[in-house]
Amino acid sequence: MTAFVRRRTWQGHGRRATLEKAAPSPIMTRRPRTQLRLVTTLLATAVLSACAEDKPLNTFEPRGPQAQMIDDLARPIWYIMAIVFVLVVGGGIALAIKGRVKPEDFDYDDLPRQVHGNEKLEIGWTIAPAVLLAIVCIPTVASIWKLEARNDAGELDVMVIGRQWWWEYRYDIDGDGFFEDADGDGEIWGVDGGGVDGQGDDGDRDDREWPLNLALDDDDLSVANELVIPTGVQVDLVITSGDVIHSFWIPRLNGKRDAVPGRLHTWNLEADEPGKYNGWCTEFCGLSHARMRMSTIALAPSDFETWLANQIEPAALPEAAAEDEEASPEAAGRVLFEQNCVSCHVVRTDGSDEIYGDDFTPPQLKSGAAPDLTHFATRSVFAGAIYSPYITDGAGNPVDADDDALDVATYLSLSENGRFNVAQLKRWISNAPGQKDMAPEDLRGMPAFPALNDEDLDNLVAYLATLD
Ligand code: HEC
Numbered sequence: 001m002t003a004f005v006r007r008r009t010w011q012g013h014g015r016r017a018t019l020e021k022a023a024p025s026p027i028m029t030r031r032p033r034t035q036l037r038l039v040t041t042l043l044a045t046a047v048l049s050a051c052a053e054d055k056p057l058n059t060f061e062p063r064g065p066q067a068q069m070i071d072d073l074a075r076p077i078w079y080i081m082a083i084v085f086v087l088v089v090g091g092g093i094a095l096a097i098k099g100r101v102k103p104e105d106f107d108y109d110d111l112p113r114q115v116h117g118n119e120k121l122e123i124g125w126t127i128a129p130a131v132l133l134a135i136v137c138i139p140t141v142a143s144i145w146k147l148e149a150r151n152d153a154g155e156l157d158v159m160v161i162g163r164q165w166w167w168e169y170r171y172d173i174d175g176d177g178f179f180e181d182a183d184g185d186g187e188i189w190g191v192d193g194g195g196v197d198g199q200g201d202d203g204d205r206d207d208r209e210w211p212l213n214l215a216l217d218d219d220d221l222s223v224a225n226e227l228v229i230p231t232g233v234q235v236d237l238v239i240t241s242g243d244v245i246h247s248f249w250i251p252r253l254n255g256k257r258d259a260v261p262g263r264l265h266t267w268n269l270e271a272d273e274p275g276k277y278n279g280w281c282t283e284f285c286g287l288s289h290a291r292m293r294m295s296t297i298a299l300a301p302s303d304f305e306t307w308l309a310n311q312i313e314p315a316a317l318p319e320a321a322a323e324d325e326e327a328s329p330e331a332a333g334r335v336l337f338e339q340n341c342v343s344c345h346v347v348r349t350d351g352s353d354e355i356y357g358d359d360f361t362p363p364q365l366k367s368g369a370a371p372d373l374t375h376f377a378t379r380s381v382f383a384g385a386i387y388s389p390y391i392t393d394g395a396g397n398p399v400d401a402d403d404d405a406l407d408v409a410t411y412l413s414l415s416e417n418g419r420f421n422v423a424q425l426k427r428w429i430s431n432a433p434g435q436k437d438m439a440p441e442d443l444r445g446m447p448a449f450p451a452l453n454d455e456d457l458d459n460l461v462a463y464l465a466t467l468d
């Protein structure tokens with residue numbers, strides 16, 4: 001080790017000596033300072049960002065049993081790592097300093113004692129890390145198994161589908177699994193006993209068709225961008241994607257899991273306390289990857305039941321105007337919506353007992369879907385959770401899609417008492433790609449509607465505000 005360090009110093013000096021003979025170029029003289037500045041900036045950023053308060057994406061602030069388990073595992077390993085780091089790097093630096101010689105004093109015949117081939121040392125430093133890894137391995141593997149456990153009670157199953165660039169959440173409200181009996185043989189490929197959990201395979205794999213949209217159960221409740229869960233219950237997730245690979249991560253509730261097209265990954269979440277828990281797509285998925293976030297709202301179980309009961313209801317549509325009267329803004333908005341928007345968006349009506357209505361064909365988008373807007377006005381976020389449909393909540397507090405300071409006690413009454421974010425919604429409807437990078441010409445994302453005038457936009461927003 002020492003000898004190695006010495007020789008490097010010596011060779012390094014040799015190179016430097018020849019370089020110094022050449023005329024120093026301005027770039028070379030400037031470089032060390034630029035590098036120093038870069039390193040200082042990076043260090044300062046890292047150090048200062050650690051001082052930020054209320055970090056919504058902080059994995060070190062677990063708020064549920066799964067996240068707690070990960071934290072309990074990560075911290076001791078982190079300390080072991082820190083000790084090993086200090087020993088190895090500190091030892092290396094100490095030896096380098098101790099064995100330092102000036103180039104002119106360098107003497108090949110005066111090398112320190114060589115330890116190459118020292119059996120005892122070599123066995124020692126092979127076994128020590130192996131033992132250390134074995135120690136770390138046991139709780140790690142045990143935790144991985146525990147994190148994979150499904151909720152036997154079957155309380156609540158949610159399918160998470162990544163779309164460019166928003167998240168769809170499907171609640172298996174009738175408990176018959178996430179898939180329709182696509183091939184009509186009377187068997188459904190469900191999650192329970194259907195192989196997703198790797199425990200038995202008595203389901204029907206043919207129903208798991210690709211593209212997935214074909215076989216997804218229309219009787220399930222579909223909501224966009226905001227995952228609402230009850231507290232104190234493990235929510236089982238099945239994660240997949242409609243287009244490219246995304247990754248689902250709510251740092252304060254659990255680790256991350258990839259959303260891969262054509263594959264079903266199981267995962268779960270549980271929140272101890274009511275609150276808002278943010279997340280962020282963590283696998284690069286194209287243009288608006290950075291604007292594909294997640295908002296999880298944990299509600300007390302009774303509030304969750306109220307929420308769910310309302311979400312299952314079809315939308316109460318504004319009455320169409322009679323022939324001789326002028327249409328209300330909401331009714332006019334509804335007409336505009338049906339003319340411009342229903343090729344992609346669903347607003348469920350009670351025209352059919354099927355959730356998607358009689359003849360809804362999935363939009364011609366790469367992701368095969370656009371957000372279901374049936375209860376749009378009950379949500380606190382839209383457009384990949386980067387904007388909020390509300391400026392203030394019922395208590396007059398500002399609602400900000402980015403932070404998780406939302407007072408969930410006011411969540412259920414947002415549509416009643418909140419102030420609707422009319423200006424932001426008008427901007428979104430008239431030119432969505434101007435609000436969030438999207439490529440509608442490539443069938444990814446929502447197109448702009450330059451033909452809609454200001455009154456049309458007002459009417460459309462008035463209509464959206466009725467969808468509570
Ligand atoms: C070509 C398909 C398409 C059409 C037509 C379309 N949209 Fe969209 N819309 C989308 C997609 C895709 C998203 C999700 C964009 C994202 O967040 O990445 C979206 C998002 C939205 C959202 C936000 C929903 C949420 O929860 O994130 C609203 C509101 C909306 N659209 C309203 C409209 C209105 C009003 C019209 C008609 C004037 C319309 N859309 C027409 C595809 C479409």
Ligand SMILES: [Cu+2]
Nearest residue numbers: 246281285292
């Ligand atoms: Cu993504």
